[in-house]
Amino acid sequence: MTALLDTRRALEEQFAALGERVESTRREVVDTVASQAAELRGDNRETRTRVNSLSTALSETNKAVPVLRQEVADLARSLQALHAAVDDIALRLSHAPELPRAGGAPSSARGHDLAGGVAADAGTPPAIAEPGVPETEHEESVVLGPEDAGVLRSEQKPAPASPAAASPAAGPDQASDTGPTDDADLMESRARSAESGSAADDGKHSRARHDNILRSAGTAGTVEITCHRELWEFIQQRADDTPHFRAPAALVEDGGDRVRAILSGRSVIGVLIAMRATQLDSAPYGKDDGTWALSEAVYDRLAHDLATTSRHGGTPLTIVFDDGTAPETSPASE
Template sequence: MARRDFEKILGELGEIRRVVNDSSSGLAGLRKDQEDLRRKVLETVQQGTTGLREENRELRRRQEKMLTDLADARTGVEALRRELAQAFSHIVGTPDPAGAAERGSSLELEQREPRPLDVTDVETGNGWREEAVNEIPGPVSDGEEEQRDRNGLPEVVTVPAAATQVSPAVGAAPAEPSVDPAAPASGDAEQQRKEDHAQHLESVLRAAAIASARVICHRDTWSFLIEQTSQHPHFRLPERINDLDDGMIETSLSGRSVLAVLVTMRKVSDDYASVDEDMATWALACAVYQRTQLAVTDTTHTRPDGAQVTTIVLDDRPTATNQAA
């Protein structure tokens, strides 16, 4: 019995060994199946990775194209904003710089052009000295007249004693030694110009470090500010403008736009200082420049806790004492 069982066990072990050693269903087949499965997994993963890479490349190309289109759109919006500002300035009637230069040139030519003497010029002593003396007829010898013509001297006339007594009062000034009183005045003016220029540079440097500034003024003053500064490359129109009472507006400008306001208003005030025909433009430019300069002067390099925003206010009003009076 035991022998028969032992043989049976040996037979089963032999069958197991045969099955294990079989190339199609044994360990070799299992290894082959595993290798095939591994190869299929690698192919699937590789195909999926290749597809993801292609999708990523396509997304990257689309993103770059989108950024390029966005930059083009931003450039177009900026150009449209400039065109709108120019159209707005033409609608409200901005003074033409070429016309102003032509008016200044014509005014300078008119001032330098010689004009005929007037009665007031004769009385005040302006113009040629020869015409300030009234001619009195008298006998003149031919020899003396020819001598005067050769020497190029003016005709000598005889005047009464009364006229002789009055004329020294008129002609006494040129006889005195010439003293130029404008020399110290010109030196003081040059020093003042240097100080103003240094103060202007300091204001520009302070404005360059400002993040934003609040502007409070009338809407007409705001229109003037836009008309003058819209052409400056550093000026940017604010995104929002709030309406206040009494026709006032409130908005915020970046530090870059404040720089444009300072530089432009300084130039306008200098250009229109000598043109009497447009004193209003000069006065408005000076007011905006001075208030902007005053606002940036109070800034500090550090931002303390509770610090207020830089504010440019153009709203002068009478004090309570003046109102009561």
């Protein structure tokens, strides 16, 4: 009997020790799991924060890319205008008439006496003024050297007495040989200046028209675009980079390989921005002329149809890219 009691007491002690070890192990496991879960939650929060910051940076980058493209295009146009102006100046300087030198005098004739109209050098004959030419104008034609000829032509028509002043023996026909050439150069210079001003005005008009089209698209609620599947692939491929474009969830089959896409006004703004950027980046008569032609056709059709909308219109705008020939009419019976 005593042995049984001792055995029971030993078993109870062992069970108690086992229970304590199980409880201690449970607490350790719970503490470990809790600490690991806290670390995972902290890592998750940090990951979310980094993802949000990267998403914000990506959104800002997407917004800045079209602006940078527009600035680069404007800079390219400015450089082209600058190159045209430099070429014009170089052409005018190359066609500038050189005033003849008398008696081996240097090219700069600023040592002449302006008041008396006679040269300071001994071998230079006095200038012969023709009738009808003011004295001041005649003196300027003698004093200015070849390096000032371009400036003189741009501000004042050169006096026809210059060749006669350098060569007294020359006749009237020889003295007037440079007149038509100078007039042609001056007219050409004025025409190029007018073309440069016209190009600048066209650029301002194009930007103002683009702004008006974007405003019209912004007030459009729903716009349906019906076109060939390949044309839609071109539009979506170009517009995916713009921040405002949202591709439709699904395209509606319209038969004949045509699809119909339903866009919001904001997505139409993205399409317009993408098409204009493609036009500016592609050459109209170069290796990208096909891309330029497609983007211009899409942009012009969107701009034309958006101009027909109004705030009182209740029917959604439908833009169709499916040009074809009109049905043949039967000849009228006589």
